[in-house]
Amino acid sequence: VGFSYHPRHPHLPTSATPFPHCSPGTSPGRLPPFPPPKTLTTPRTAAMEQANPRAGSARNRKVVLRDYISRAPREDDMALVDGGAVPLRVPEGAAGPAVLVKNLYLSCDPYMRGRMRDFHGSYIPPFKPGSVIEGLGVARVVDSTHPGFVAGDIVSGMTGWEEYSLIDKPEQLNKIQQSDIPLSYHLGLLGMPGFTAYVGFYEICSPKKGEFVFVSAASGAVGQIVGQLAKLHGCYVVGSAGTNEKVELLKDKFGFDAAFNYKEEPDLTAALKRYFPEGIDIYFENVGGPMLDAVLLNMRMHGRIAVCGMVSQHGMTDPAGIHNLFCLVPKRISMKGFIQSDYINLFPQFLDYMTKHYKDGKIAYLEDMSIGLENAPAAFVGLFSGLSNTILLFLVCNLMTLTLPAGRPRQHFPLQDLEVNRTKSMSPSAEIHRFKRVVPVQLLQVVPSALAALTGKGMT
Numbered sequence: 275v276g277f278s279y280h281p282r283h284p285h286l287p288t289s290a291t292p293f294p295h296c297s298p299g300t301s302p303g304r305l306p307p308f309p310p311p312k313t314l315t316t317p318r319t320a321a322m323e324q325a326n327p328r329a330g331s332a333r334n335r336k337v338v339l340r341d342y343i344s345r346a347p348r349e350d351d352m353a354l355v356d357g358g359a360v361p362l363r364v365p366e367g368a369a370g371p372a373v374l375v376k377n378l379y380l381s382c383d384p385y386m387r388g389r390m391r392d393f394h395g396s397y398i399p400p401f402k403p404g405s406v407i408e409g410l411g412v413a414r415v416v417d418s419t420h421p422g423f424v425a426g427d428i429v430s431g432m433t434g435w436e437e438y439s440l441i442d443k444p445e446q447l448n449k450i451q452q453s454d455i456p457l458s459y460h461l462g463l464l465g466m467p468g469f470t471a472y473v474g475f476y477e478i479c480s481p482k483k484g485e486f487v488f489v490s491a492a493s494g495a496v497g498q499i500v501g502q503l504a505k506l507h508g509c510y511v512v513g514s515a516g517t518n519e520k521v522e523l524l525k526d527k528f529g530f531d532a533a534f535n536y537k538e539e540p541d542l543t544a545a546l547k548r549y550f551p552e553g554i555d556i557y558f559e560n561v562g563g564p565m566l567d568a569v570l571l572n573m574r575m576h577g578r579i580a581v582c583g584m585v586s587q588h589g590m591t592d593p594a595g596i597h598n599l600f601c602l603v604p605k606r607i608s609m610k611g612f613i614q615s616d617y618i619n620l621f622p623q624f625l626d627y628m629t630k631h632y633k634d635g636k637i638a639y640l641e642d643m644s645i646g647l648e649n650a651p652a653a654f655v656g657l658f659s660g661l662s663n664t665i666l667l668f669l670v671c672n673l674m675t676l677t678l679p680a681g682r683p684r685q686h687f688p689l690q691d692l693e694v695n696r697t698k699s700m701s702p703s704a705e706i707h708r709f710k711r712v713v714p715v716q717l718l719q720v721v722p723s724a725l726a727a728l729t730g731k732g733m734t
């Protein structure tokens with residue numbers, strides 16, 4: 275992280291040492307930790323007892339990885355299992371403070387494919403076969419022996435693909451201050467993908483107003499935000515995606531100057547030449563493979579390539595080679611990989627920036643949501659076939675953000691196993707989006723119980 279970049283960040287502090295604790299690579303994926311526990315076992319305080327006085331137990335379903343794989347993931351690589359009854363309290367005598375959470379939203383991300391391999395040399399360890407799959411989520415605290423959390427808090431962070439998770443490193447959780455922004459956005463726009471776009475674009479790409487920017491997998495969770503940041507910065511932006519519907523989204527919803535369906539282009543080099551007759555200054559690399567080769571031939575002098583990921587190579591045991599790397603030399607191109615968590619010190623600034631721009635209507639955001647843990651394996655596999663439209667999440671249960679088209683009344687509907695959480699003043703576009711994309715699927719599954727509950731409460 276170079277402080278010389280700050281002139282490009284009008285929203286970042288400008289003091290000489292704005293982030294004195296910044297030390298890339300020392301705290302991947304962690305916000306500054308809470309103080310470490312002083313004792314090995316954590317006595318429950320009176321306040322904790324009061325917070326969770328009537329703890330019972332609940333069945334816990336979970337999605338486990340069956341075994342390591344060395345190919346593209348399939349649904350049957352994962353299994354939904356009954357994890358038995360889980361006491362709704364942090365167990366007595368736990369080795370240090372812990373937090374029991376009810377998972378609300380879980381996210382499917384491409385990096386999780388790498389954790390399905392028997393490979394221990396990555397920046398994050400592999401999953402354990404037979405154990406619950408770990409992933410980022412938004413959850414509600416059910417019980418806590420950590421002084422930083424109480425029952426009812428809404429948190430985001432690393433959790434499990436299950437209904438309840440016992441989190442033994444609560445210091446990695448972020449407490450979410452609830453606002454009128456949907457909770458699920460803390461896994462996308464305001465979460466890891468949004469942060470990846472933010473640091474990748476500002477810290478790695480060194481953008482200048484008027485530059486030509488190309489984004490691949492542009493309708494994905496990261497790409498859609500990169501394109502919008504580039505537009506806000508005054509750049510010319512083109513994105514590629516794998517369906518015509520996504521291409522339309524890029525232009526109509528996310529404001530890209532142009533977009534194309536890479537699957538319909540027989541010659542990617544020629545396609546890029548068509549969209550960038552003067553060449554590309556910045557390439558935000560999400561896919562790798564033939565696209566990277568074509569981009570290299572179209573880069574301008576002193577261009578920058580931010581290597582965020584290479585989703586086309588994830589399922590390959592023998593990744594495709596890159597043929598045009600020599601272009602780096604005559605064109606003096608910089609190509610740099612990055613991991614978002616190395617820049618975690620920028621997270622508070624990122625949150626402020628995104629929240630403000632989203633509320634001002636300057637950043638749009640779309641997510642794709644599946645309902646229920648049982649659909650998690652299909653949702654994950656869909657990431658690699660391009661079936662998902664944008665960021666893919668799944669709703670576990672018990673807290674559903676349900677919004678109606680503008681002008682319709684909103685009410686709290688306490689259902690038997692489904693608590694509907696109203697957002698107060700979501701922007702009209704977000705409302706319409708969520709109504710169109712989320713509610714119809716939910717209706718299929720919850721209408722009978724919802725109607726019964728509403729009728730019982732005399733609501734119409």
Ligand SMILES: NC(=O)c1ccc[n+]([C@@H]2O[C@H](COP(=O)([O-])OP(=O)(O)OC[C@H]3O[C@@H](n4cnc5c(N)ncnc54)[C@H](OP(=O)(O)O)[C@@H]3O)[C@@H](O)[C@H]2O)c1
Nearest residue numbers: 384470491494495496515516582583584585586613614660
């Ligand atoms: N460096 C970091 O810190 C960091 C953090 C987060 C994510 N990432 C990486 O960033 C990239 C994008 O992540 P994301 O969360 O935005 O992904 P995403 O929302 O899950 O989008 C994935 C999209 O990639 C496209 N895709 C899949 N297979 C492809 C292939 N063979 N060739 C071309 N496109 C393909 C598909 O869209 P189409 O229909 O358009 O093909 C798919 O919808 C990934 O490589 C991920 O690993 C890196």
